[in-house]
Each structure stands twice: as structure tokens, then as C-alpha cells.
Amino acid sequence: MNTAYDFIILGSGTTAFAAARKASVLGARVLMVEQSKLGGTCVNWGCVPSKTLIHKAKEFYAAVRSAPFGINLRAEEPDYNLLMQAKTRAVEDLRREHYQKELDADPRIEVLRGHGRFLSPRELQVGAEVLVSDKFLIATGGVPRSLRLPGLVEVGYLNSYSALNLPAFPESLLIIGGGVVAVEMGQMFARFGTRVTIVERGERLLKEFDARLVDIFAGILEDEGVELIYNFEAQEVRREGELVCLHGRTREGEGDCCLRAERIMLAVGTAPADDDIGLEEAGVARDAAGFICVDEEMRTSAPGIWAAGDVTGPPLIAPSGAREGEVAAENMLNPDAHRRIDHRTTPMAVFVDPELAAVGLSGAQARAAGKSVVETFLPLDRVAKAHVMGGRRGGFVLCADQGSGRVLGVQVLAPRAADLIHEATLAVRFGLSVQDLAETVHVYPTIADGLHLAAVENIRQRG
Template structure:
């Protein structure tokens, strides 16, 4: 039996820096990782997908550039080179992360799977097969989520891809059916469409992006449809079957039954926490009905000295939120501060093209809460920079408190939408009212300058 001051389970974007911070503070620390260091972000999520999305954007631009007078007679897609570049980025980031861990004093890295035996006791089944028992004064859980697979007749037998396994394909799917129209589904759908796949996306609701405002969802639908991506709303897969290389999918669409064929199925219907494998019940840790570990505003579970960080605790499943979880715990555990999750902003960006950057509340959320707001909207066809660069797709939108002028939220569907919305987030953080941005002097012609014009729509 080995005893540590602290054990961190999972080396994601919260677990890795936390383990190093604890060790540097003089605590004897163990970091347990069952696969590769870096977590989903480095290995399966942010870094590899955005690298491949960049390649897909370049392919799209080669054809789109004819609109600004540049013609590409031959566009060659080297998918092997795209994968090699992606894999190289992942390996570099993974290796750098691992090296940083191994060079940290007081920190031991173990590759294996953990499960609780008791409140502060873990069995670690190492990847070489042997098992060791660890105990610790404090335990920090950062095991993340994994794809949730819906129950569809014949799906398991037919075979399917997830956001992880699709990036292991050495070929471009001829016909790709995407089940789900969330961020993963839309990003992969557009990416593979640009690589040459014929893409169909299924969504059981009335429209895609149900958490976004209707006008934003409508704009995204228009953009994807213009790229010949087929969006089937009010539709769900009932059963699937395979005949050699073809897959038949039986659907219910708008109350009617029909079928379509594809060569590959990507399941992007949500994710679920990886808490079950930990056997958290043995430690008395409380979870909700979906398996997410319940925590308080300081990220501590109902068991004193056991914390949960990142996606496994539920709430916004973003890398930057997991990293902020690490900062909160490090401040409280090491420096004895009193930081909490209450009131923190949750920005995010969906990396379709153009990007959808988001911060704060939507117009619909404001209306539902009965808030007195003003809403500024601006189509990118009225933005000088968009016109000049030849990409007028999308729109900008901001929700403002009618009485105080404070910015309550924004949705930016535009080239560099994630960067533009960050400007508005900074304004929100600093209490900068919309009129100050309206009258601000920004360099011309930039995307940021369009925020002048966005807020001008409120003063008409």
C-alpha cells in the first residue's frame, strides 16, 4: 500500500496542472492516467479536431476564392498528410505534457485504471496488469466524459464511429450519416463534407442548436445547407443494417417512415461522465441520475477532501472551464483562499466555419427571465471587413440591459467569431457599457470595428 498527500485521477487540462501545482507546493502527489496524458483536449478533442478543421477550411477556400478572383485549377487533397500533421501535433503536445510531469519533483505518474475501495483508498490496475493499493489525504477526480451511444436497433452489429474513432480513419467516408447536431456533429459534418463526403445530419428536435437563438440557428442552417450538407430535423434513426459496404438507416422523419443509405455512421448524440468505472459509491461519493459527480461551489464532493474537476462534475463541458476548476482548487487547497465557481463567465466557441462565439445569455433566455433588454443585430453583409475579404456569411448579435447599458450576452457567427466575442466578454468583465463600444475608436478595417456598427443599431 502506497500513501500520498494527494492523488489526482486523470491527466486532462485540470488534472495535469493541478498535480504539478500540488507537488510544487511540497505535497507528495500521484497522477493516475489510464491512457495518454493530456486528456480529451490534447488527444481526441480540441487540438486534433481543430488541426483537421484547418485543413478542411483550406480546401473550402481553394474553391471559394474564385469569388474574389483567384482560381485553382487543381486542388489535391492529401488525406494521409492531413492525418500525419494532426497526429504530429497531438504527439508533440502529449510528449511535452508528459515531460513536464516527469520533471516535477514530488510527482509520480502511473499509467493505469483507478477504482475506489473505500473513502480515501484506491485500487490501481496498472497497464502492465498488476494492481496496487493507494491511499491519500486528498483525492482529485478529473476523468472527463465519453461518447454516449443511443439505443438503435442494429447499431452495435452494424458498427459506428465516435468523435474519437472517426479520427483514426485512413479514408474519407463516401457517405457520412451524423446522428446528432450538437457541436461535435456540426463540426465533423462540415469538416468531412469539405473533405468530399456526402453528409447527412439527423436531429430529433425541430431545429439544430436548440440552446441558441432561433435566428442564429437559422443562419447556421443556411450556411451548412449552402455547402450541400443535408440537415434532417424532427428525424431519428430507428434501425440500421449493413449490406456489404452499404448501411441502410430506417428513419422516422416528421412522423413519416423512410430510409437512407450511407457508408459510415458517426454517433454524436451527447456524452456521459466516466464515473461508473471509478466505483465512486465505494467512497460514498454522491452522483446525480446521469452519473455526474455532485460538487459544491468549491468543487468539493460530499466527502471531505475529495474533489471533482472538469466534465465529470457536469455543467459546461469545456477545456477552459476545467482549467478554471484547477485554478479554483489550487487557490483554495494550497493558498487557503475562498474562491468559488459562483458567477464565473462561461464563454465558448463552436468551430464550424464561420465560427460561433458565445458569451452570457441569449435573447431567448433574457425574454424567458422577463428581463428588460435591447437586442442589437448586424448581418455580416454590412461589415466592411467581411465584404472586403469576400466572406459575408453569418451575423453578430448582442443582448443589452435596457436600463444600464450593460452587455448581458453576445453571439458572434463570423470569421474569427471566437476572437470577436472575447472583446465583448472583456467589456462585460470590466463593466464597459455598450455605448462606450459604440463610440470607441477601433482600427479600420477590422472585424472588431464592426462592433461600432453592431451597437449603432440600438440608437436608430
């Protein structure tokens, strides 16, 4: 046994570092096994590089549309090389400041470079070395999911990683998928001048969100030049000269069709990053989608092995993985701790413009759980700050228990929604009522005042 360490972690991303950090605070020593770069997906290939470019696209678009507000800015063509340098700088700065410096300063946390693979529930091989321990945490994260679509590999497709490292913006781009990555990347590319088509096999985008908010946002995308195609069954991909052709058919009686673009991108979800890490040898069970099965304490089916983060499935967001890592670490170090994870109050956001954010239950989810609810939709044009900012398309959806008025869930489509959702998160987590929100003085004018107004409206609906 490697007695120098209290437990060993596979991975060094957000989840792994959160677990290591918690272990260090508790006086333990941990070893992280990493085959690639410190920081994992979020810092190196996901959140940080994509949000950097999304933010720059927002600034560029603001300059483009500034004339009606009396601001005489002339936006020239974006400089792709400078944009890529800004993205790389953000990634490297965060990896250095948030991970490498912390690692250098904490003698309780160490990293071993190499690919880790279980030989048994107690043995992990890394190169020529075999690490033996009675406690392991799997925190290897996720990777972009692919499709078995004829011709896709042959034509060469993009995913959320490779699309951020192109030599230039493509003239046209087909995106298969209608989830978070599809709309974030689609709007970003469109704002930089790419002709974007988003192809969704379902009836609408972003199924996690209220249809009223999604319909408003879909209209915004279309006004920005993004083509949205629903109910589309992709069948085959072929190359036609310099273009890629996506063959398929709609379920609306239009028959077979071919959609053409310079590049094609998959945005069809996340798969667990567990390739060749020896889960079978370790006795770790997976669900039908391939994610590692864990209980509320982040234990796997194998005694002595825990798992956390994207490798265990939804909600597939970095902060939730970090919390799971902390819960796992406490339980690994103290068998009597019985810390549990509860994602019912975990917020999430989509970094489009305007932003989408949500926490808690939707009205449909609450009713499906047998609750009697009052659901309020407040259009964004009821909020004074929206008029100040010149963007009035959006809204608030507030779901509250009919009897107690307790806030059960909130969804927002508005500027800065990803920031203001935290007030709603506290309301849901600590059982605040719409009366509590209505009686809380909010700064005026702010977008957050919309939550206050939605609470007032919810009370009015009750009669």
C-alpha cells in the same frame, strides 16, 4: 497515508494538469494517476486532432472556391495519409511540449500509470498498489455518449474519436445529432468530399445559439452540400450490402423512411468517464445524467473528494475544466480559501466556418431571469472586413440591460469569432456597458469592429 503527496488526482488531462500546476505553484506535491496517455481527451482524441483536420478542410475549401476572386488555384483530391500525419504530428507535439516537458521539469508533479479505483473515500487502488490519502481530485473527463438504438452495434458506428482515425474518407456519412460535434465534423467531412447528412431529432441545430445565427449557418451548410433533416426519430439501424440504413420517421407526416450511407456516426453528447472508478464505494453522488455532483468549490458529496472538468457535466469545454481544476486545487490545499467557480462569463465556440462563439446570457435567458433587455442583431454585411474577406453571411447578437446598458451577453457568427469573443467576455465579466464598447476605438477594418457597431446600434435602439 502517502505522505509524499498533498493530494492525488485521477486523470492527466487539461483539468488534472491545471490542478497539478496550481498545486505546484502553491508549494504542494501531487500525484496523477493515468491509465492512458498524458493530455487526456482534448489533446489525444478531441480538440487537437479534430481542429487540426477542420483547419486543413478550411484551407482546402478556400482553394476550391478561390477562382471567383481571381486566384487560380487548382485543388486536387486531398491526400488522406498526409492529413493523418499532420493530425498525429500536432497531437504528439502538444503532448510532448505542453505536458511531458512540464512533467519532466517539475519535481512536485508525478504520474503513476494504471487504472485507479476507489476502495473507500480514502483508498485508491492502482494495480496491486493501494494509495491512501485524505484528499482526492477526480478529473477523468468525458467520453462520447452512445445510444441504445437497435442494430447500431451490429453495423458498427463511429463516434467523434473513431471518425478521426478512418483508413480513408467515406463516400457518404450519416451523423445522428445536431450539436457542436455534429456540425464541426459534418462540415469537415463534406469539405473533403464526403456526402454528409445530419439527422437531428429537434427542430434545429445548435440549440445553445440564437436562432437567427443558426439559420444563417444552416444555410451555409446546405450550400456546401450537407443535407439537414430535422424532427427525425431514429428507430433502427440495418446493413444493406455495403451501406448502412437508418430507419426512422419524421414528425412532419412523412411516415417511415430509410436514410442510407456508407458509415453512420453518433454525435449525441458527452458522458462522464467514470466507468469502474468506484464512485459508490467512495460515496460520491451523481446526477440523473451520471455526472458527478459538485458545489461551487468543486467539492463532491464525499468529504475529502473533489471533482472537476467534464466528469462533472456542462459546460464541457477544456478551458472551463482547467479553471475548475485550479479552483479545486486551491480549496484542497487551503480550507479557508473558498474559491468558487462561476461559468456565467465562460465563453464557448464552435469551430465551423464561419465560426460561432457566445458568452453570457441570450435575450431569452435574460428575460426568463426577469431582466428587461435591449437585444440587437447586426448582420455581418454591415461590417467592412466581411466585404474585404468575401464572406458576408453571419452576424452579431448583443444583449444589454435596458436601464444600465450593461452588456449581458454576445453571440457571433463570423470569421475569427472564437478569437474576438474574448472582448465580449471581458465586457460581460467586468460589467461594461454598450456605451463603453461604442466609445472604444476599434481597428478598421476588422471583424471585431462588428461588436463596436452592434453596441452603437443597441444605443440607437434605446432612442
